[in-house]
Amino acid sequence: MKNRSQPPSPSSRTTIDPAVERAVLKAKCERDHLFFSRYFFKHRQGIKFRVNWHHVLIADTVQRVIDGELKNVVINVPPGSSKTELVAINLIARGLARNPRARFLHISYSDDLALLNSETAREIVQSDEYQALWPLTIAADAKSKKRWNVVSEGKKAGGVYAVSLGGQITGFRAGHMAEGWQGAIIIDDPLKVEDAYSKTNRDKANRKLLSTVKSRKANPDTPIIVIMQRLAEEDPTGFIKAGKVPGDWEFIEIPALITDEYVDRLPERVRALVERGETDDAGRFSYWPYKEPLDDLLASEKADRYVFSGQYMQRPSPLGGGIIQSGKFQRYRVLPQLRHRHIYGDTAQKTAERNDYSVFECWGLGYDNRLYLLDLIRGKWTAPQLKQQAIDFWNKHLAAGSDANLGALRQMYVEDKASGTGLIQDIQDEGRFPIEGIPRSTDKLTRVMDVVSWIDSGFVCIPEEAPWASDFTTECDAFTADDTHMHDDQIDPMVDAINDMLGAARGLSVWEKLAG
Structure with a gap:
């Protein structure tokens, strides 16, 4: 009879040192923005973060900003693309892990949205999972969602100021006068959908954007990330594209309907992740078939071509067009x-x-x-x-x-x-x-x-x-x-x-x- 190998006894099984496991997890979170986002999303929500190729593209772009390879970037995405999760909430929490002295100015079209994102980032920092890797505490005097700081090694360090684009910002500048990663200005949906139809409101948002960028950077190299759905030709993205905001800018567009030619222009690492689903007569397919079925997108396009071309395709047209169809x-x-x-x-x-x-x-x-x-x-x-x-x-x-x-x-x-x-x-x-x-x-x-x-x-x-x-x-x-x-x-x-x-x-x- 052949000898059968016996399973190892419980006492002989290899165990992983918790300290080593924690060090590996910490290193992965500090190295990979998407890994960090997925890890803390699961702990917060109790479900896995379902990754699509555009999440990888956004996360890689955020990482380039953190690494100093990219100074200023505008990312245009369809509604419901997880942009706030990746670019606002997790960048603040992970940015403080990378450098506890980092300072963030977070701006949105409304105080409520900016404060909600700020509060969620703070909850991540206070969570047991985060504290096990980066033992930062929230300063005792940081009672407001609008402004809070972390304490590192017994000293008040970096933190967050969250406000609407038109709100007052007192005594705060993003970043520091130092080299390396020091924080950022994060602008998530600076223009409300309803305001996009008013030239007065668009111009007001653009003026505020310009004054904020000029006056709220502690260092000329403090990066700016704008992430939004396109709403009008003269929205903040169009304003920046027209050269009205100083600095070197990169523009990343993620339309809801994509083609093989669009995919071919993506970075190789991202390109390999694209899922080609059902196509329409023009060869277009959904950027995220799991969440946005092609038929649903085509129905939205047919229902309101103006809204779809802007918010979904990132190619806004002004109202009153239609002369050339x-x-x-x-x-x-x-x-x-x-x-x-x-x-x-x-x-x-x-x-x-x-x-x-x-x-x-x-x-x-x-x-x-x-x-x-x-x-x-x-x-x-x-x-x-x-x-x-x-x-x-x-x-x-x-x-x-x-x-x-x-x-x-x-x-x-x-x-x-x-x-x-x-x-x-x-x-x-x-x-x-x-x-x-x-x-x-x-x-x-x-x-x-x-x-x-x-x-x-x-x-x-x-x-x-x-x-x-x-x-x-x-x-x-x-x-x-x-x-x-x-x-x-x-x-x-x-x-x-x-x-x-x-x-x-x-x-x-x-x-x-x-x-x-």
């Missing part, structure tokens, strides 16, 4: 044979202004007498950069002419005004390629109204999948009669292309019929 563009997967191609450009009036964009678009006219947008670049460039972008864009599409299906690249047209005049003259003087000025003698609304029927009739086509397509259609949807939209730089070249190429195609079509 992106749904009227025809979408193509495969190009038909083209007659020829032109490039149209819209240059910034003053290239030094941060809120001005320049755009180059390549359009092709098909033998089916439809107009196809083939490619687009958009940026904020100085005059030398603008010239090089024009040259590179031309050369890129000239090289593509080896495909006979595309037709010849014939001409570049740029508005003969401001920075465009200099660009035209420079390229003409050097004889690099054919470029001409294009006059725009009427106002923008009139020019748009003159061509919108071509779009509504299905003669203007854009690709189903392109990294720039979403921004292009969002800008078109946002166009308003009273000029309240934020940008229209991509619209002008489109209008020029429709007037130039489809107008010519109409005449050509008549001639072909007569000749036949």
Whole structure:
């Protein structure tokens, strides 16, 4: 009979030293923001934190801030994405664990929300699980949810000041005049949904944001994290994007409906975690299928496209749009044979202004007498950069002419005004390629109204999948009669292309019929 190995007796089993186990747990919490958040969420709520890829992206972004790799960041997310849990509550609690001297200014659109987050962070610090790893106590005089401090090694150390964006902040600055992690300004939903419809309220929130950022940092390097759902073009995110708030900023957008192209742009560690569920006709799928089924998101989009484009897709449109309806563009997967191609450009009036964009678009006219947008670049460039972008864009599409299906690249047209005049003259003087000025003698609304029927009739086509397509259609949807939209730089070249190429195609079509 073979000897069977006997299970070890209870006395012989290996036991883990509680001190070692605690040290390992502490190290993991201090190293990994998502681990910390999951650990304390389970102890607070009694259930596991269900992790999706966007949680990893947000947590990694927070960690970059703590590590000093990222100074200021705006994170735009759909409602119900666990943003407050990760970025407000747990950053405060974990930030004090990393450095008990850290000081946080936490801001939201209302006192109630800011105070609730502050109280929850304080409860984590006071919990037995936290105290077992970081024995910090709450200062005896910290009775208020609005402001409280921790005591470390017998001395009052860092703490939190929580307030609404419009509230008074007395005698407090976030961070310290020291190197390394010293705290942050955390801004969670600075604008109330109802206030987003009022320009007065939006402007007020933006002014408060600017004054707070300027006056409430103890150190110029104190980081700022803004996390919110987009509510309007001129909301705090738009205000920062327009260059109105000093500093270097990174913007992270997490839309509710994503595509493979969006996933391809994610960091590799995050990309591998994305769950591709059911897709709609445009190849979009839910960013979080477990919590937000695709059918529910599509129903929300159909019910209120304005709300959905902002709060869920992070691409807000102003109220009063609808002159150009992106749904009227025809979408193509495969190009038909083209007659020829032109490039149209819209240059910034003053290239030094941060809120001005320049755009180059390549359009092709098909033998089916439809107009196809083939490619687009958009940026904020100085005059030398603008010239090089024009040259590179031309050369890129000239090289593509080896495909006979595309037709010849014939001409570049740029508005003969401001920075465009200099660009035209420079390229003409050097004889690099054919470029001409294009006059725009009427106002923008009139020019748009003159061509919108071509779009509504299905003669203007854009690709189903392109990294720039979403921004292009969002800008078109946002166009308003009273000029309240934020940008229209991509619209002008489109209008020029429709007037130039489809107008010519109409005449050509008549001639072909007569000749036949």
